[in-house]
Amino acid sequence: MNPFGYSRAADARQAVTGIAAKSQTKFLGGGTNLIDLMKMGVETPAQLIDITRLPLAQVEELPGGKGVRIGALARNSDVAEHPLIQQRYPVLSQAFLAGASPQLRNMATVGGNLLQRTRCYYFYDPGFPKCNKRNPGSGCGALEGYNRIHAILGQSDQCIATNPSDMNVALAALDAVVRVQGAKGEREIPIAEFHRLPGSTPNVETNLQADELITAVDLPAMPFAIRSHYLKMRDRASYAFAIVSVAAILDLSADGTIAGARIALGGVAHKPWRAFEAEKSLIGKKADEKSFRAAAETALAGAKGYKHNSFKIELAKRSIVRALSTVAATTS
Amino acid sequence: MDEDSDALDPGNLPEIDPAGGLDDFLIFGSPETRRRFLKQVAGTSAAITLGPALMRIGSAQAAEAGPTLAGSAPAGTAPVRLKINGKDHALELDPRTTLLDALRERLHLTGSKKGCDHGQCGACTVLVNGRRINSCLSFAISHDGDEITTIEGLANGEELHPVQAAFLEHDGFQCGYCTPGQICSAVACLKEDHAKSDGEIREWMSGNLCRCGAYPNIVAAIKEARDAEGKDI
Numbered sequence: 435m436n437p438f439g440y441s442r443a444a445d446a447r448q449a450v451t452g453i454a455a456k457s458q459t460k461f462l463g464g465g466t467n468l469i470d471l472m473k474m475g476v477e478t479p480a481q482l483i484d485i486t487r488l489p490l491a492q493v494e495e496l497p498g499g500k501g502v503r504i505g506a507l508a509r510n511s512d513v514a515e516h517p518l519i520q521q522r523y524p525v526l527s528q529a530f531l532a533g534a535s536p537q538l539r540n541m542a543t544v545g546g547n548l549l550q551r552t553r554c555y556y557f558y559d560p561g562f563p564k565c566n567k568r569n570p571g572s573g574c575g576a577l578e579g580y581n582r583i584h585a586i587l588g589q590s591d592q593c594i595a596t597n598p599s600d601m602n603v604a605l606a607a608l609d610a611v612v613r614v615q616g617a618k619g620e621r622e623i624p625i626a627e628f629h630r631l632p633g634s635t636p637n638v639e640t641n642l643q644a645d646e647l648i649t650a651v652d653l654p655a656m657p658f659a660i661r662s663h664y665l666k667m668r669d670r671a672s673y674a675f676a677i678v679s680v681a682a683i684l685d686l687s688a689d690g691t692i693a694g695a696r697i698a699l700g701g702v703a704h705k706p707w708r709a710f711e712a713e714k715s716l717i718g719k720k721a722d723e724k725s726f727r728a729a730a731e732t733a734l735a736g737a738k739g740y741k742h743n744s745f746k747i748e749l750a751k752r753s754i755v756r757a758l759s760t761v762a763a764t765t766s
Numbered sequence: 767m768d769e770d771s772d773a774l775d776p777g778n779l780p781e782i783d784p785a786g787g788l789d790d791f792l793i794f795g796s797p798e799t800r801r802r803f804l805k806q807v808a809g810t811s812a813a814i815t816l817g818p819a820l821m822r823i824g825s826a827q828a829a830e831a832g833p834t835l836a837g838s839a840p841a842g843t844a845p846v847r848l849k850i851n852g853k854d855h856a857l858e859l860d861p862r863t864t865l866l867d868a869l870r871e872r873l874h875l876t877g878s879k880k881g882c883d884h885g886q887c888g889a890c891t892v893l894v895n896g897r898r899i900n901s902c903l904s905f906a907i908s909h910d911g912d913e914i915t916t917i918e919g920l921a922n923g924e925e926l927h928p929v930q931a932a933f934l935e936h937d938g939f940q941c942g943y944c945t946p947g948q949i950c951s952a953v954a955c956l957k958e959d960h961a962k963s964d965g966e967i968r969e970w971m972s973g974n975l976c977r978c979g980a981y982p983n984i985v986a987a988i989k990e991a992r993d994a995e996g997k998d999i
Contacts, residue, residue, distance in 0.1 A: 440844065440861035440907055462908065469864070469903050470884050482861070484908050511897075535973025536960070537951065538885060540897045541904065672972035 435472050442484040446615055446647055452483045454617050454645040461485045461647065463507065463546035466538050471551060475560050476568060486543075490649055493518055501655040506545030506613075506648040510601065511536065513544060523653055525662035525681050529604035532666040535673050545648035548602065548612065548628065549640065552595035552704075553675055554584065566592045567636040582742040583677065586750070587734075588703040593636030594740065596701055597629060598675050603700035604664055606708050607681035608653050616646040629705030636704070658685035658694065661764050665757040666700075667749060676701035678750045680757035684721060692716045692725070697733060697758070702750055709733035712754070721762040723755060730754040846910050850875065851919025861907045866890045868906035869916060877917035877946045881975075888974035891947035891954075892916050898954035900973075917946035920953065928995045929953050932987040940978030948974045952988045959997045961988055 440462075443449035453459045458480040462468060471477040490505040493516045502518050513519055514530035534542065556562045556575030564573035576584050576594050584594040602625075610625040629640055642648065662683040668674040679700035685693040695716040697709040712733035719725040730751035737747045843858040850873065857872055866883075869875045869892070878901055881889030885903040892901045893915040920927035926934070929952050939945040951974045955961050960970035967985050976984065991999060 435862045437842075438861060439842075440905075442908075462905070465905065465908070466885055466900070466903050469905065473884065486908060535888065536955070536958070536970055537888060537891055537898050537900045537973045538903075541899050672969050 436475075436478045436480075438472075438479055439481045440484065441481070443488060446488055446490070446649060449483055449485050449488065450615055450617055450645060450647050452481075453647070456481050459483060461545075463543040464509065464541040465546075466534070466542045467546065467550050471558075474558060476551075476558060485647070490545075496652065499655055502653045503613075504544050504651045504653065506650055507543045509540055510534070510542045510544065510547060511539040514539065521660070523604070523608060523656070523659050523662070525607060525659065525664050525683060526601070526604040526653070528664035529600040529666075529679075529681060532664055532676075532679070533600040544601070544651055547599050548605075548648060548651070549642070550597070550599045550602075551639070553598045554595040555580070557595060567595060567632075567639075570635070570637050577740070580742055581740040583675070583701070584740060584743050585703050586737040586739050586743060586746050587699070587707050588631045588705070589738070590632045590634065590636070592634055593632035593704065595632070595636065595704060597703065597705050598701075599706070600664065600666065600676060600679060600700060602629065602706040603676075603679055603698045604681045605651065605653075606698035606706035607662070607683055607696040608656060608659060609696075611652040611654070612642075612648060613650040613652060614642060614646040615649050616643055620649070622652075625706070626708060632704045639704075656683070659683050659696075661686065661761050662696075663757050663760045663764065665753055665760065667753055678702060678746055678753050680750075680753045682754070682757035682761050684758065684761045686721060686762070690721060692719050692721050695729075695758070697729070697754060699733070699750060699754075702737075702746060709754075711735075721758075723759060726755040726758040727751070729758070844907055846907050848906065848909060849911075849913045851915060857906070859906050861905060863906045864902055865892070865894075865904045865906045865909055865914070866901035869901065869914075875916050875918050878950075879943055879946055881944065881947070886975075887944070887947075888951060889944050889947040891950045891974065893950055893954060896954075896957070898951050915950070917950055920949065927953070928999060929956070929987070929991045932991040932994075933984070936983045936987040936990065937980070938984040938987040939976070939980050944974060944976045944978075948976065948984055952984070952991070953999065955988065956992055956995070956997055956999045961992045961997075964989070 443452060460479040460482055462482040462484045463486060468477060488507060490507040492505045493508055493513055494503055496503050504513055510530050514527045520527045554576055556565045557567050562575045564575040566572060566574055574593055581594060585596050605625045612623045612628050614621055623641060627641055630638060664681050666676050666679040668676055681698040683696035687693045695713045697712050699707040712729040715732050716725055716729050733754055734747050734751050739747055843860050846857045846859045848855050855873060859868060866878055866880055869878050878892055879889035881887035883902045885900040890900055890902040891898050894912050920930060929949050933949055951971060955970045961967045964985055967988050
């Protein structure tokens, strides 16, 4: 591992000033992804600013019934088990608990999870020469290589990596808002605009600026989110990244028809993938398998598979149907 | 302070008891007979290869740096205070030193194991301020002031921790390499109240892999400890 300088920020302002002062500086949160990438030689920061002791770990209700604020340094395990999250946003609690292991969830922070890097083998191992994400312009090893875990939606000819986070998928379905602090002050980034598609710059993964600190994630009030579900398909029953995952929320009218829906997919794209068209197609429909299957076809209409991952297209459709059916069967 | 007080002198190693029992395999963090044996063997072959003078320098450097830092340029160090198994330690560490390497290479608490070194196997699991974490994916320097419990700190003197005793009773291991991590994780799993059913135990112990496949016996051991002690274990 490359040598690096280490310091600990006393407050958010000091952290932001510190990261702006020197290039190649990174914030150290739970470290579960960053330290691993430093061991692999993928990340080589010259400076680390430890932010784990900043007072940004609260989960609290926003005034005026506007929702819930999760501090960026709240540990994944604490958010998953927080009563406000379990009761009002079960899909988020389930997504957290479907991710990683109890040990890793005790370490990993919400801010860090937002910035989690892809597990594309060609990115993660510098032994592979081609990776436009790691070395812009070097090519993509996955396009012609082993691409079982790769993207089927929103990919480019430069990169077919996926975002590995479960939390991000639930946050996308919940219309979360990321709060950040930079040298110029604070700003809010809607989750849909936080992560980017690869396009011609797969090395730029988010719209967070290099000198900005994530301070919190706001969950807007969404009373119908109590009917929600996170379904994760993976190669083993626990402790594995998603091949496909679905965060599903249904707003059901008194007569059983669908008043609104939220569908986000994981494991299929460079960012958590909101299926907006599929959601719209469900409005006014009966909450049954036929409606769900039609919505699933809409959601995957633009999907493109590669040599080893074409199975994901049908798997994603069936997962959407199952997730929505599970939500429909949930008594609120 | 006393960080190196229990370090062994490679030139004056104690005899190995060939009739040593399970404790010799360091599953329970007791006498370090197996460790001594390995050090003795390593010392002998190093002496043959390098000669006595070089070996002395090599040993000192190896003891200082630890495997993660081998081959790296020397970097600055910083003071780190850790409270481990109730005892205060003051160390000077390269910021790159993981908590696992600090425990194993600096403090010679070799019960915590380095399996994958990437947070995938759980062999390095320790408790930090009562919570289980992967010590291989955490820099020691970020734990300044934290209270850490390792497998060596679970027993009460000669009396095994109930989870240790249950692992013995149910043969919750074969080779024993993953066992310190399994036991630390199981203690936390019980305290978290995540052991109410076999399925829940399997899910909440999924961060600890056992290549010998002792899983059924590990689940049985955790159930016995749960039934005997409850979550206030």
